Amino acid sequence: MQSLAELALKMHESVDLTDEREVKKFIGFTQVGENLIGVRRRATRLMEEDALEIGPGGIVTPRRDPFGLYIIYGGTPHHTCNLFGYWHINDVDEVYITVGGKNPDDEATRLILMRYPKSGERDMFAWYCRECVALLHCFVHETGSLGFETFWKAESEAVRIFNSDATLRRCKNCGAEHPLGYRFMANKNSVEEEAARRIW
Amino acid sequence: MVQTDTNTGTEWRTVCALADLPVGRVHAIRCGATIVALVRGADDQVFALENTCPHRGGPLAGGKLVAGEIACPWHGFRFDPRTGAATVPTPHAPATSIPVRIAGEDVQVLVN
Numbered sequence: 001m002q003s004l005a006e007l008a009l010k011m012h013e014s015v016d017l018t019d020e021r022e023v024k025k026f027i028g029f030t031q032v033g034e035n036l037i038g039v040r041r042r043a044t045r046l047m048e049e050d051a052l053e054i055g056p057g058g059i060v061t062p063r064r065d066p067f068g069l070y071i072i073y074g075g076t077p078h079h080t081c082n083l084f085g086y087w088h089i090n091d092v093d094e095v096y097i098t099v100g101g102k103n104p105d106d107e108a109t110r111l112i113l114m115r116y117p118k119s120g121e122r123d124m125f126a127w128y129c130r131e132c133v134a135l136l137h138c139f140v141h142e143t144g145s146l147g148f149e150t151f152w153k154a155e156s157e158a159v160r161i162f163n164s165d166a167t168l169r170r171c172k173n174c175g176a177e178h179p180l181g182y183r184f185m186a187n188k189n190s191v192e193e194e195a196a197r198r199i200w
Numbered sequence: 201m202v203q204t205d206t207n208t209g210t211e212w213r214t215v216c217a218l219a220d221l222p223v224g225r226v227h228a229i230r231c232g233a234t235i236v237a238l239v240r241g242a243d244d245q246v247f248a249l250e251n252t253c254p255h256r257g258g259p260l261a262g263g264k265l266v267a268g269e270i271a272c273p274w275h276g277f278r279f280d281p282r283t284g285a286a287t288v289p290t291p292h293a294p295a296t297s298i299p300v301r302i303a304g305e306d307v308q309v310l311v312n
Contacts, residue, residue, distance in 0.1 A: 054257070056274050075256040077275055089275070124289055128276060134266045135276030138289030172267035 015039060017109060017177035028184075030153065031116055036148060038112040040083070045104035050081045051096065058133055069097035077126055082197055085159060085182030087191070088126055089138070090114070091121035117144040123151060127169070127178055134173035137162055152185070157185050163193065202311060203303070212301060221307065222245065226270055226311035228261030231309050236298060237261035237270060238307065239281040246307050247281040250296040254286075260295060270295070 026039040054077040072094040077087040100108040121144035127136045139158035159181040169178040180196040221240040235251045237260040258274030269278040278288040279295040288293035299310040
């Protein structure tokens with residue numbers, strides 16, 4: 001079993017963060033050995049409280065240690081505001097390391113590391129009511145069996161299904177209507193879906 | 201109190217009175233050393249699930265009813281109280297259903 005320090009070192013060795021072309025290869029996650037590595041870059045102010053989780057206490061901002069490291073444990077619904085238009089639930093842990101700039105508008109970098117999913121391990125794309133946190137809809141994808149290269153196509157299909165059926169977006173518990181979902185890649189979204197990105 | 205059915209040899213434990221189970225919510229009811237999630241339907245049928253969500257082990261008895269389904273309080277995964285089948289998301293492993301019967305005014309849960 002690798003320690004967190006070893007995992008961080010592995011990411012450091014695998015991605016040259018000074019090379020923008022190299023970084024771009026990791027935007028949509030790239031397999032490195034038995035792991036998947038992703039890189040995000042946004043303004044520091046956008047990185048500070050953009051990651052949310054759902055657990056026994058409802059929707060929370062995960063606690064981070066002083067070095068900006070935290071772990072999304074497998075099975076935990078998590079959502080990155082204005083970046084992913086759904087709650088992601090996967091069966092593997094995700095390690096986040098976020099290094100911010102000095103000023104709010106300075107660019108921050110987040111490294112995301114997770115083990116490549118094994119057969120039987122899945123990704124789910126879910127939507128929770130923004131009022132009462134009831135689960136509205138959840139699309140299940142067998143990533144471990146089908147390979148991570150199918151992930152983004154599954155994401156697109158999950159968003160398409162959620163957005164095409166108004167009954168899925170209406171909460172059966174409290175009646176609140178959920179905004180449209182949206183895909184990570186802006187060029188895959190309609191104008192309306194991109195507008196939803198600004199909402200949540 | 202545990203009652204043995206002389207025809208089948210099955211044992212049923214009285215866990216509460218039917219009158220103690222209002223319709224429209226999930227009840228956490230002690231059954232021996234464990235807790236079960238009980239739901240009373242509008243037709244006075246009562247259903248029980250084990251108190252463990254198959255997703256990440258959340259306490260189903262602490263959940264709420266959403267569209268007649270038990271929603272786990274941890275991550276909102278939902279299950280049909282009648283069968284334990286997962287309803288959101290699907291496909292997903294089911295919760296474990298426990299047989300229940302009404303004996304007079306009492307609710308009894310199968311213990312073996």
